[in-house]
Amino acid sequence: MTGVTSDITKRKNYETQKDDFLSIASHELKTPINSLKASIQLLESLKNKPTHEKIPKLIKQSSKSIEKLTFLVDDLLNLNPLSGGKMELVKTEFTVAAMLNSCCEAIRLSGSHHVTIKGDIDxxxxADEDSINQVVVNILNNAVKYASQSKEICLNIEKYDQYIKIAQDFVDGIDEEVQPYLFEIYFRANQEEKHYSGLGLGLYISAEIISRHGGEIGVTIKKGNGSTFWFTLPL
Structure with a gap:
């Protein structure tokens, strides 16, 4: 009877998380759509004034809204094949450092952070380069979002006998009590204390991708000194 009660409780908790996710998803998708709609309406009103000073700002805002919307939709589209176990990996050989550099290009161009890549760069x-690229981008986005006071992003590549390890240090620490849930579907760290955008799918998707490659993903908490997100890939 205890086992049945436990299963029911887990199911209820899952359904609650799912309902919360749908509410969050609805809100997160509406935000960039409403912003984009407002920008386009203002641009429409200025169509006969092509040199108006507000136009560049409105175009930039529209671009940001589209970028955010694309990111959210990509997460939703990636969730379905992962959940159904239908994700196909197209594996090719590639240099890890070159892939990391590609992932960091947008952050470098924005000038918001200084990015360094060190370790076994050769x-x-x-592996499936596109999906590993997605894992790295998810980790980088978390670095920018949750460790906003730090302007340094450092990715470290370590080669071992049978696998490589890629790690990203965070200045902000992750609470130990949430560590076991970080890679679960619909979970968002700090969602009660701070208002962060996103669907809470990034780390779950990353964990599924790494698992399908035969690797591992995790976070190491350094008490009083931030956290390190890492993942491994077999050689």
Whole structure:
């Protein structure tokens, strides 16, 4: 009887998380859509004034809204094949450092953070480069979002006998009590204390991708000195 009660409780908790996710998803999708709509309406009103000073700002705001909307939709689209176990990996050989550099390009161009890549920069792996790229981008986005007071992003590549390890240090620490849930579907750290955008799918999707590659993903908490997100890929 105890086992049945436990299963029911877990199911109820899952349904609650799912309902919360749908509410969050609705809000998160509406925000960039409403912003984009407002920008386009203002641009429409200025169509006969092509040199108006507000136009560049409105175009920039529209671009940001589209970028955010694309990111959210991509997460939703990626969730379905992962949940159904239908994700297909197209593996090729690539240099890890080159892939990391590509992932960091947008952050470098924005000038918001200084990005460094160190360690075994010549190592190559055979993996699905696009999906590993997505994992790195998810981790970088978390670095920018949750450790906003730090302007340094450092990715470290370590080569071992049978696998490589890629790690990203966070200045902000992750609470130990939430550590076991970070890679669960619909979970968002700090969602009660701070208002962060996103659907809470990034780390779950990343964990599924790494698992399908035969690797591991995790976070190491350094008490009083931030946290390190890391993942491994077999050689």
């Amino acid at each position: 190592v190559s792996v055979v």
